[in-house]
Amino acid sequence: MTERLRQTVRRLLAEDKVKVVIGYGASKAGTPAPPIFVTRPEDADKLEWNDRCFANLSVYLTRKEVKALGKAAVVVKGCDERALVVLEKESQIDRSALFVIGMACDGVGAPKCAHCQVHVPRFADEVIGTQAEPPAPPNGPNGLDRLMAKSPAERWAFWTAEFSRCVKCYACRQVCPLCYCERCITDKNRPVVIDTSATPKGNFAWHITRAFHLAARCIGCGECTRACPAGIPLGLLNQSLAQATVENFGYRPGMDLAAEPVFGAWSPKDKEDFIG
Amino acid sequence: MSTVLSVADLRGRIAGWIGEGKVVVAPVEVGGRLLYQALSAASQAVFDARRRPANSIKEFFFPRHEPIFRYRLEGKEIVLSDVAPEEREQIVIAAKPCDAAALPILDHVFNWDFEDSFYTARRARTTVISLACAMEDDACFCTSVGSGPADEAGSDAVLYEVEGGFEGRGITEKGGGLFDRTATVRERCEDATVRSLTVAVRKGEIAKYLEGNFESPIWKDLTLACLGCGACAYTCPTCHCFDIVDEGNAAGGARVKNWDSCQFPFFTLHASGHNPRSAQPQRQRQRLFHKFLIYPQKFNAILCTGCGNCERNCPVGLGVRKVLEAIDGELRRVDEKEPVQA
Numbered sequence: 001m002t003e004r005l006r007q008t009v010r011r012l013l014a015e016d017k018v019k020v021v022i023g024y025g026a027s028k029a030g031t032p033a034p035p036i037f038v039t040r041p042e043d044a045d046k047l048e049w050n051d052r053c054f055a056n057l058s059v060y061l062t063r064k065e066v067k068a069l070g071k072a073a074v075v076v077k078g079c080d081e082r083a084l085v086v087l088e089k090e091s092q093i094d095r096s097a098l099f100v101i102g103m104a105c106d107g108v109g110a111p112k113c114a115h116c117q118v119h120v121p122r123f124a125d126e127v128i129g130t131q132a133e134p135p136a137p138p139n140g141p142n143g144l145d146r147l148m149a150k151s152p153a154e155r156w157a158f159w160t161a162e163f164s165r166c167v168k169c170y171a172c173r174q175v176c177p178l179c180y181c182e183r184c185i186t187d188k189n190r191p192v193v194i195d196t197s198a199t200p201k202g203n204f205a206w207h208i209t210r211a212f213h214l215a216a217r218c219i220g221c222g223e224c225t226r227a228c229p230a231g232i233p234l235g236l237l238n239q240s241l242a243q244a245t246v247e248n249f250g251y252r253p254g255m256d257l258a259a260e261p262v263f264g265a266w267s268p269k270d271k272e273d274f275i276g
Numbered sequence: 277m278s279t280v281l282s283v284a285d286l287r288g289r290i291a292g293w294i295g296e297g298k299v300v301v302a303p304v305e306v307g308g309r310l311l312y313q314a315l316s317a318a319s320q321a322v323f324d325a326r327r328r329p330a331n332s333i334k335e336f337f338f339p340r341h342e343p344i345f346r347y348r349l350e351g352k353e354i355v356l357s358d359v360a361p362e363e364r365e366q367i368v369i370a371a372k373p374c375d376a377a378a379l380p381i382l383d384h385v386f387n388w389d390f391e392d393s394f395y396t397a398r399r400a401r402t403t404v405i406s407l408a409c410a411m412e413d414d415a416c417f418c419t420s421v422g423s424g425p426a427d428e429a430g431s432d433a434v435l436y437e438v439e440g441g442f443e444g445r446g447i448t449e450k451g452g453g454l455f456d457r458t459a460t461v462r463e464r465c466e467d468a469t470v471r472s473l474t475v476a477v478r479k480g481e482i483a484k485y486l487e488g489n490f491e492s493p494i495w496k497d498l499t500l501a502c503l504g505c506g507a508c509a510y511t512c513p514t515c516h517c518f519d520i521v522d523e524g525n526a527a528g529g530a531r532v533k534n535w536d537s538c539q540f541p542f543f544t545l546h547a548s549g550h551n552p553r554s555a556q557p558q559r560q561r562q563r564l565f566h567k568f569l570i571y572p573q574k575f576n577a578i579l580c581t582g583c584g585n586c587e588r589n590c591p592v593g594l595g596v597r598k599v600l601e602a603i604d605g606e607l608r609r610v611d612e613k614e615p616v617q618a
Contacts, residue, residue, distance in 0.1 A: 035592050196534050230309065
């Protein structure tokens, strides 16, 4: 698959179809494959594909330093590709000005893949590889099921302990392809909306607000959990809201090109039973 | 005479310190990570010379959040009050030498034109017991910045891994109260712990290179993947930037010191709207310049212990070592073009 990927990239750059390819580079065994930016056909051989290609590279498509490089091709896994669908629905990317290289993925390892629903990209301009085996259906309760089985008091204690380690480095926000705001609400200081302090109050306010902003938008790539240097399972917050979105609106972000985003559309069928 | 201490012996000592009302900090398994934390029980402490915690010990001297004074409104008067200092003694045990070595480096900036009494008080009431290191991974480069796996800088005592457990050696007066200062264990252990590390950054030349390369394509090429989070700075033993904000309401509140990072775009945003570091490569360049040029010029000390936490914690695998390696490569290329006369 790596060779086919390199061939495709070589051709795209040689034919000037794109100016830059965002892909994964080489890394030593056991360490994540770093994102690299290939601009010359002869550098296509620097690209790699392996089970350490964790990062969701769609995050770079909204960065001004990357946009400045010109028309891009991006290497995505099935999970990452869902972000492209949401970004297009939210008018953040022009899909026609983007070449998507989809990699059929057998998984890059738990916990990132625990909730994976798409192993083979479906909307890519070119899909490389086929999936060796269809993924095994989830077996037994997942992390969210186990958490939701606890009482509210136990869940509060769980999150209090987890958030106590948060140092507000914002790695969760920066790796998230859907946290593209130029000025995040937590960076607003006239007036202050969320305490910048890494205190229980400041940390609860930050993580709950971020989860709300990702409700019906999070595509479950799990990058927030992977990036957290304190090991906080942040994805659980988003999964909880994703589950509520499915239950109440039958909507899974990034799964269906025709489906209108929950927050971007109104339907007479929308539930109103929460209105007292 | 030396004594070999088992993990159980060390935990016994910790239990004693906790019993005396001291705060004891050690590496702990939590959230799938090894993190330095204040212990609630001695059994939590992990003694492993082959692993590195994902955070650093700096937060026990320079907390991520610290009130510096409080205010309250009484009628038409604003009443200010000092924050009561924490008076409990603190012991940090099983610190990596690359964490302990950061303390004498940080002492410069916290006692420069102004003495930061919060920091210096914590330094004075804390004893640091490091555990000589026996690991090396791809992110490590301590020997490249003048440190090493058995560096004693910043430590009051050092534990060395020996057959059957650990031996301690006191270094300072404080450490001498806990472990024998005449123990010779270091000499026996050094061969086993000092390894050759990958990066051969030539100390004197890095600053010179930076001075001549403020504008260089190297910054953009190396740092385009940087996503601009603070994981590197916040897990770095030496990064020490903070922001001062007022938190509270009209009735009362506090002025607090919170960690900040030069990797955030708002770190340098002016009230006018101008931002002198408007793009991520400029912010990465600043981080390197501060560590290897500005701080050494001012305090004659490199603001880096080579611990590698920046790279290990970076979501996209960047880090100081990678930039240093690239600079090292540039310097070698120059050498090849202009051979040094013998």
